[in-house]
Amino acid sequence: MTRKHMNKKAFTSTLFIIALFIALLSPLMGHTVEIKKTNINGMTVLHVERNALPIISITLLIKASLLNEEPEKSGLANLTASMLQEGTTKRKSTEINEEIEFLGASLGVSVNRDYTTLTMSILKKDLHKGFEIFSDILTNPSFPEIEIKRKKELIKGSLRQREEDPSYIASKAFIKDVFGSHPYSRVTAGTPESLDNIQRDDIVRFYNKHYLPQNSILSVVGNISSEELKKLLDKHMSDWLKRTKSHEESLAPQVSLTSTFTSPKVTILDRDITQANIILGHKGISRDNPDFYDIVVMNYILGGGGFASRLMKVLRDEMGLTYSIYSSFSVNKEPGEFSVEIQTKNESAPTAIKEILNQIKKIKQEFVSEQELSDAKSYLTGSFPRRLETSRKIADFLTAIEFYNLGDDYIKKYPEYINKVTIESIKKVAQKYLDTENFIIVIAGKKEKIDLSELDQLKNLK
Amino acid sequence: MPLFISLILFIITFFISSHCFAVKEHTLTNGIKVLIIEDSKSPLATFQIWYKVGSKDEPYGKSGISHLLEHMMFKGTSKYGSKEFSNIIQKNGGVDNAFTTKDYTMYYQTLSSDRIHLSFELESDRMTNLLLDPKEVESEKKVVMEERRMRYEDDPQNALYEDVVASAFKVHSYRWPVIGWMSDIASISREDLYTHYKSFYCPSNAFIIIVGDIKAENILPVVEEKFGHISPCPGNLTDTRKKTSHELPSEPEQKGQKRIYLKKEAQLPYMIMAYHVQSFPHEDSYALEVLSIILAGGKSSRLYENIVYEKKLALNIYAEYYGLYRYPFLFFFGGTAAPQTSIEDLEKAIYSEIEKISKEPPSSKEVQKAKNQVEASFIFAQDSNFSKGLYTGLFELLGSWKLLEKYLDGIRSVTPEDVKRVANKYLIDDKKTVGILVPLKKETEQ
Numbered sequence: 001m002t003r004k005h006m007n008k009k010a011f012t013s014t015l016f017i018i019a020l021f022i023a024l025l026s027p028l029m030g031h032t033v034e035i036k037k038t039n040i041n042g043m044t045v046l047h048v049e050r051n052a053l054p055i056i057s058i059t060l061l062i063k064a065s066l067l068n069e070e071p072e073k074s075g076l077a078n079l080t081a082s083m084l085q086e087g088t089t090k091r092k093s094t095e096i097n098e099e100i101e102f103l104g105a106s107l108g109v110s111v112n113r114d115y116t117t118l119t120m121s122i123l124k125k126d127l128h129k130g131f132e133i134f135s136d137i138l139t140n141p142s143f144p145e146i147e148i149k150r151k152k153e154l155i156k157g158s159l160r161q162r163e164e165d166p167s168y169i170a171s172k173a174f175i176k177d178v179f180g181s182h183p184y185s186r187v188t189a190g191t192p193e194s195l196d197n198i199q200r201d202d203i204v205r206f207y208n209k210h211y212l213p214q215n216s217i218l219s220v221v222g223n224i225s226s227e228e229l230k231k232l233l234d235k236h237m238s239d240w241l242k243r244t245k246s247h248e249e250s251l252a253p254q255v256s257l258t259s260t261f262t263s264p265k266v267t268i269l270d271r272d273i274t275q276a277n278i279i280l281g282h283k284g285i286s287r288d289n290p291d292f293y294d295i296v297v298m299n300y301i302l303g304g305g306g307f308a309s310r311l312m313k314v315l316r317d318e319m320g321l322t323y324s325i326y327s328s329f330s331v332n333k334e335p336g337e338f339s340v341e342i343q344t345k346n347e348s349a350p351t352a353i354k355e356i357l358n359q360i361k362k363i364k365q366e367f368v369s370e371q372e373l374s375d376a377k378s379y380l381t382g383s384f385p386r387r388l389e390t391s392r393k394i395a396d397f398l399t400a401i402e403f404y405n406l407g408d409d410y411i412k413k414y415p416e417y418i419n420k421v422t423i424e425s426i427k428k429v430a431q432k433y434l435d436t437e438n439f440i441i442v443i444a445g446k447k448e449k450i451d452l453s454e455l456d457q458l459k460n461l462k
Numbered sequence: 463m464p465l466f467i468s469l470i471l472f473i474i475t476f477f478i479s480s481h482c483f484a485v486k487e488h489t490l491t492n493g494i495k496v497l498i499i500e501d502s503k504s505p506l507a508t509f510q511i512w513y514k515v516g517s518k519d520e521p522y523g524k525s526g527i528s529h530l531l532e533h534m535m536f537k538g539t540s541k542y543g544s545k546e547f548s549n550i551i552q553k554n555g556g557v558d559n560a561f562t563t564k565d566y567t568m569y570y571q572t573l574s575s576d577r578i579h580l581s582f583e584l585e586s587d588r589m590t591n592l593l594l595d596p597k598e599v600e601s602e603k604k605v606v607m608e609e610r611r612m613r614y615e616d617d618p619q620n621a622l623y624e625d626v627v628a629s630a631f632k633v634h635s636y637r638w639p640v641i642g643w644m645s646d647i648a649s650i651s652r653e654d655l656y657t658h659y660k661s662f663y664c665p666s667n668a669f670i671i672i673v674g675d676i677k678a679e680n681i682l683p684v685v686e687e688k689f690g691h692i693s694p695c696p697g698n699l700t701d702t703r704k705k706t707s708h709e710l711p712s713e714p715e716q717k718g719q720k721r722i723y724l725k726k727e728a729q730l731p732y733m734i735m736a737y738h739v740q741s742f743p744h745e746d747s748y749a750l751e752v753l754s755i756i757l758a759g760g761k762s763s764r765l766y767e768n769i770v771y772e773k774k775l776a777l778n779i780y781a782e783y784y785g786l787y788r789y790p791f792l793f794f795f796g797g798t799a800a801p802q803t804s805i806e807d808l809e810k811a812i813y814s815e816i817e818k819i820s821k822e823p824p825s826s827k828e829v830q831k832a833k834n835q836v837e838a839s840f841i842f843a844q845d846s847n848f849s850k851g852l853y854t855g856l857f858e859l860l861g862s863w864k865l866l867e868k869y870l871d872g873i874r875s876v877t878p879e880d881v882k883r884v885a886n887k888y889l890i891d892d893k894k895t896v897g898i899l900v901p902l903k904k905e906t907e908q
């Protein structure tokens with residue numbers, strides 16, 4: 001029942017998506033999820049049996065992303081993943097769609113900064129048929145030239161259409177400034193030019209190099225027993241599971257992380273629109289940063305906690321400047337970015353920026369209150385069961401825990417990790433990881449209505 | 463093992479075809495209805511309160527008042543201060559949210575099930591004790607104006623949608639957007655909000671749905687304690703409400719195509735076509751649903767396969783029928799032209815698909831595929847407490863949650879001939895409104 005234009009007001013949901021991307025990995029209370037973990041020729045298999053509904057959700061994570069691309073072939077990981085559904089040695093593109101949709105199942109691929117996922121949700125009665133198709137597109141893609149051409153045109157078209165979205169163009173410019181030559185500076189889908197550089201051979205090579213059991217994590221959650229799962233894998237994936245990685249080629253990404261800015265940099269992208277879409281921030285942290293949990297709690301209080309956050313309280317509730325404001329640390333395998341995003345009418349841009357900087361300074365200089373700390377902790381530890389409500393959510397969650405090496409006891413340990421955070425450690429990480437002197441601001445908005453003189457003064461404030 | 467599996471399937475199917483899922487219904491003496499669905503899959507519960515008021519019920523010149531009131535519901539009562547509602551829910555590990563549509567306003571919280579009593583306390587309080595502090599009202603109007611800028615003014619495709627709906631209707635209040643026109647939002651006063659609140663936020667104009675790891679016999683007494691003392695909808699106000707919500711002016715028949723253009727900074731041309739159609743439980747609603755899926759439900763649908771995949775005339779395409787509006791609404795088509803193609807070719811291609819299905823019934827396999835998609839998505843939705851509540855509430859709004867069963871049965875009995883018949887009956891030139899987004903290029907590309 002998704003309706004493109006239905007005016008459902010997501011009062012806080014967009015904010016929570018960001019805030020909880022970090023909080024995603026939290027404890028399970030009450031009901032336990034029994035995870036069976038095995039390994040088949042290097043592929044980690046995670047299985048949870050849930051029998052209340054006749055459905056199964058499957059997530060296959062492949063360690064391939066833009067971290068593995070050459071810059072001039074940006075978009076290769078995404079294009080390779082998208083091509084899985086566009087033809088196999090047994091089926092044409094249209095046949096794959098027809099068969100999956102006839103079952104009322106959903107099959108999809110997506111690529112983020114760190115990895116690729118192939119997902120399917122299917123009714124129990126169609127599991128064998130569905131899993132056969134799932135395995136077929138994973139193990140036998142044929143990458144037809146004509147489909148590659150078609151897919152490239154569609155991606156180029158959608159890249160162009162996305163330019164209509166002011167928050168997209170702002171974020172594109174922002175990551176470019178923050179990450180310089182690092183792969184995270186690039187859009188997952190690539191650029192029209194880089195897509196033109198990608199040939200069928202590149203896709204085949206990328207697939208052969210990365211789509212291997214040793215490079216994969218599979219999670220299967222729902223109405224399926226261990227025996228059934230084993231039989232399915234034997235029947236449909238056994239040949240692929242015998243594949244091994246070639247020793248000459250390393251799977252490790254070749255990356256260099258350079259920071260390209262040393263003083264505030266302000267960019268305005270001039271568009272004929274009513275709001276300034278502002279992103280302010282700088283380089284952040286990776287998922288394995290030892291200060292991760294202190295940062296999660298600090299960010300919740302600053303701008304990650306929806307209506308509980310300071311930025312929302314001040315800029316929305318008190319000042320009426322915006323509908324949406326939040327801060328986030330995008331935590332990835334490599335250090336991601338810290339950013340604050342807001343939309344406000346063009347004329348209010350300087351006021352909003354000034355107040356955002358005030359709030360960042362405040363959390364660096366002053367201890368948060370014990371009340372704020374305890375509210376944040378109780379949200380972060382108490383909200384966990386919601387993250388694991390459905391089979392789909394569990395399947396995605398388990399592959400992420402495994403990918404980021406969070407440990408098999410992660411679910412149990414999470415409250416401990418959060419509860420050891422103190423007001424002192426929050427101030428410490430705020431000082432260490434928030435920068436009010438060297439930062440990037442990108443604004444997509446109507447230039448003539450955005451008065452920067454006030455901003456110039458801000459830039460000189462030390 | 464196979465026997466065991468088929469037994470599970472049988473039970474599920476039995477529930478779907480008999481009672482969908484087990485709903486326990488109870489009505490308090492003041493008129494508020496409580497629907498409870500017990501589900502112990504996860505240690506959670508969702509509380510939803512539905513008010514039968516949306517933008518369709520707004521007085522002329524005050525569009526957006528229902529939505530603004532929804533915002534104000536978070537801004538404090540005599541007991542709990544501004545934003546305390548959300549803060550209490552969050553510090554208990556929960557989330558809360560709300561949304562407004564043309565027909566209704568819904569508030570919900572999801573919490574671990576042992577804390578769901580917080581919802582009873584907080585929701586019963588704001589049903590009657592809302593402050594509507596004038597200062598907060600002025601500040602929240604600014605927030606909503608920013609929301610409007612973000613969602614409509616600066617989004618060319620959404621702006622076109624708003625224009626098309628406003629043109630398709632000339633009398634019915636469905637013509638104005640839920641968020642309201644900018645000048646209407648500006649004109650709403652504290653008194654307007656208070657009147658709206660007192661007219662529509664009362665027991666018999668609301669119902670409650672609780673889904674999750676709870677037992678009806680344990681929570682009903684608590685619900686009774688919190689909501690039972692609230693006075694019933696006052697007689698005169700009930701009359702006002704009845705007048706607005708049940709005697710909305712009906713939309714006269716459209717006689718001739720309407721065309722509108724929107725010129726705005728954008729990258730690619732985009733178009734929407736809207737045809738007047740009936741809503742559920744009209745007998746045509748089932749076939750209209752199946753028709754929309756055959757035309758655009760997935761990549762194997764006719765529009766995607768022929769227009770996006772084969773002819774490459776569009777980047778994306780949709781046919782959208784939402785049959786659960788309270789009054790007759792619209793069947794939409796929409797698509798973004800692919801670069802280097804013309805929007806005229808896209809429009810023609812859509813007409814040719816309409817013509818085809820109006821002349822020749824779809825194959826029985828296409829109809830079966832659409833039915834399978836409806837059934838499967840219904841089963842998938844049951845994995846989430848929120849979705850189960852949503853399904854239940856959408857039908858309760860139209861009279862009774864039991865209508866869900868009628869809906870699923872209706873879908874199951876659609877024939878290829880039915881699909882052809884409704885295509886012929888509704889997708890006709892004289893009843894459509896076409897909107898075209900004409901991209902204005904920036905003078906200087908930077």
